[in-house]
Amino acid sequence: MPILLLLLHAYIGVRLLPDLPFGDIGIAVGSVLLAASAGLIPFGFRRRRAVTHGYSKHLMWAGLVAIGAFSTLLVLTFVRDVGLLAALGVAALLPSHVPLDRLARWSAIAVPLATVLLTLIGFFNARRVAAVRRVDVPIVSLHPALHGFTIAQITDMHIGPTIGRDYVEAIVDAVNGLRADMIAITGDLVDGSVGQLCDHTASLARLSARHGTYFVTGNHEYYSGAPAWVAELRRLGVQVLQNEHVVLDHDGAPIVIAGVTDHSAHHFDPSQRSDPALAVAGAPHAAKVLLAHQPRSAFAAAPAGFDLQLSGHTHGGQFLPWNFFVRFQQPFTTGLDRLGKLWVYTSRGTGYWGPPKRLGAPSEITRLRLVPA
Numbered sequence: 429m430p431i432l433l434l435l436l437h438a439y440i441g442v443r444l445l446p447d448l449p450f451g452d453i454g455i456a457v458g459s460v461l462l463a464a465s466a467g468l469i470p471f472g473f474r475r476r477r478a479v480t481h482g483y484s485k486h487l488m489w490a491g492l493v494a495i496g497a498f499s500t501l502l503v504l505t506f507v508r509d510v511g512l513l514a515a516l517g518v519a520a521l522l523p524s525h526v527p528l529d530r531l532a533r534w535s536a537i538a539v540p541l542a543t544v545l546l547t548l549i550g551f552f553n554a555r556r557v558a559a560v561r562r563v564d565v566p567i568v569s570l571h572p573a574l575h576g577f578t579i580a581q582i583t584d585m586h587i588g589p590t591i592g593r594d595y596v597e598a599i600v601d602a603v604n605g606l607r608a609d610m611i612a613i614t615g616d617l618v619d620g621s622v623g624q625l626c627d628h629t630a631s632l633a634r635l636s637a638r639h640g641t642y643f644v645t646g647n648h649e650y651y652s653g654a655p656a657w658v659a660e661l662r663r664l665g666v667q668v669l670q671n672e673h674v675v676l677d678h679d680g681a682p683i684v685i686a687g688v689t690d691h692s693a694h695h696f697d698p699s700q701r702s703d704p705a706l707a708v709a710g711a712p713h714a715a716k717v718l719l720a721h722q723p724r725s726a727f728a729a730a731p732a733g734f735d736l737q738l739s740g741h742t743h744g745g746q747f748l749p750w751n752f753f754v755r756f757q758q759p760f761t762t763g764l765d766r767l768g769k770l771w772v773y774t775s776r777g778t779g780y781w782g783p784p785k786r787l788g789a790p791s792e793i794t795r796l797r798l799v800p801a
Contacts, residue, residue, distance in 0.1 A: 430470070437466045437498075440505050447536035458540075468494040472782070488589055489784075496550060496747065496783030501543040503749055508535050550747050550785035557598045558582075558778045558791035560606065563764055565771050566801040567715055567735050573681035574715055574798055580608035580637065581794040583721070583740030584777030586648065588619030591779045593628045599778060599793065600631050606795050609678065610639040613666070614740045614775070615646025615690060615721030622656045633664040639676045641666045644687040646721035646741065648781075650696040669719060670700070671707045682714040686734070691722040704729040715798065723760040723774045730770040737772045738796070744776030744789030751789050762789065 441462050448454040472491025512532060519528055567574075580603045587596055603611060618625055635641045643666045649657050658668045667674070669687025676683050686707040694701035702725060704718055716734045718725070723739040744762040745751020754761045760774045773796060776789050 433466055433469060436502055437462045440501060443505055443509060444536050444539060447532045449533050449537070465494045465498050469498060485589075492590065492783050493547070493551070493785075496785035497543055497547045499747075499750075499783070500546050500550075501540065504539045504542055508539050511535065546787060547785065550783075550787045553786040553790055554780045554784040557595070557602060558793050560602065560795055561775075561792040562795045562797070563773060564797050564799050565736055565764065565773065567771075567798050568769070568801040570715055570798060570800045571681035571683075572800075573679040574683055575800055577678060577683065577798040578606070578608040579610050579612055579717070579738070579796045579798075580606045581612045581614060581738050581773070581775055581796060582778040583612075583614040583738075583775045584616040584646070584743055584781065585779035586616060586619050586777075586781045587625055587628050587779070590784055591628075593631065595779070596628055597631045600634050602793055604634065604636050606793075608637050608795060610676070610685065611635050611637045611641040612685075612719050612738050613641065613643040614719050614738050615644055616648040616740060616777075616781070617643070617646070617661075618652050618657060619648055619781070621653050622660045626660060629660070629664070632661070632666060635666070639678070639685075642674075642685055642687060642719060643668050644719045644721055645670070645690050645693065645700075647690050647692050650690065650693060654693075654696070654700075669707070671703045673707055673711050675712060675714070682712055684708065684711045684714050684716040685719070686711070686716065687719040688725060691720070691725050702728075704734065705732045708732050708734065723758045723772055726759065726767045726770060726772045730768045734770055736796075736798075737770060738775070739772060740775045740777055742774055742776070743781065744774075746777075746780060746789050747783075747785045747787035 441459060445455045445458045468491045471487040472495045515528060515531055582599060582603060585591060643661050645654050661668055670689050673684050673686035676685060688702045688704050688707050689700045691702050704725060708716060718729050718734045718737045720737055720739050722741045726737050729737050742754045742758050742761050745754045760772050762774050762776050765772045775794050776792050778791055778793055780786055
């Protein structure tokens with residue numbers, strides 16, 4: 429990893445710095461900045477699941493910002509090279525119509541400037557409190573009493589190194605303001621141990637809904653000590669669903685709320701294997717909603733008879749261009765999709781992971797409303 433990181437920084441330097449119109453000074457300053465980036469990024473990776481303080485915290489923040497900036501800089505440098513290559517081909521046909529030197533010079537300036545601008549915009553988007561996204565889900569044969577049943581979904585908050593108490597409290601206030609019939613937390617709530625983060629997650633006890641708050645584990649809970657977090661969330665009044673269901677009585681109509689462990693849980697504990705069919709076993713004939721962290725649980729949820737699956741995990745790609753690659757790992761990236769008779773809603777997430785950056789995939793609190801098909 430360190431060698432690859434150095435090689436990628438060297439590629440950027442070789443392709444950009446000689447074309448900058450600032451002479452040796454520009455090359456020297458650019459080289460120092462690239463070297464600083466290569467040196468800071470490992471601090472972001474090493475400390476991304478630990479709560480740090482003082483000097484270490486500043487290094488972690490700088491490293492995480494550097495990861496996001498470097499990602500954009502690398503992509504833009506590659507796009508620039510593709511563009512210059514295309515311009516070179518055009519110049520071979522129309523030599524007097526393509527100012528290659530000027531194009532190389534101004535594009536070399538544009539790439540770092542665009543990187544700074546996009547990093548600042550992405551930072552602002554990531555750090556602001558997630559906005560509410562409202563979605564209606566049409567359910568076949570929905571009981572009349574369930575028309576308008578609302579679910580507030582939050583997911584992928586990644587409370588930890590850079591997301592703490594203040595952000596959590598703001599999300600809790602926003603969710604409570606929706607006055608939903610129930611609240612669903614679909615995994616990747618934390619990045620760190622209970623001992624590190626219990627002060628930051630304490631306000632989750634204030635989540636309030638008519639039928640309560642339900643939680644399922646994501647892969648990051650297993651990185652952070654899932655059994656301890658399950659116990660802590662139950663202490664806070666959150667009901668944890670591990671391949672099981674509850675039946676809610678809403679104005680005389682039953683609705684089944686089931687939850688599964690994360691799709692990858694069996695890699696950490698074989699007894700925790702995700703099982704949508706087990707989660708709904710013995711449930712009455714009624715509308716069925718599954719909470720499952722990863723969208724790919726839908727392939728097992730659909731034959732198990734669920735009407736709706738609520739998921740997260742993808743972050744909607746979090747920032748360009750990675751949203752185009754999520755679909756190679758998950759069947760759905762963001763929004764409402766259909767798999768047979770099953771609706772799958774994939775949230776872009778309520779926080780962020782790693783770099784404090786969101787571009788083209790804003791964070792969200794989702795208010796889902798069941799309506800008759």
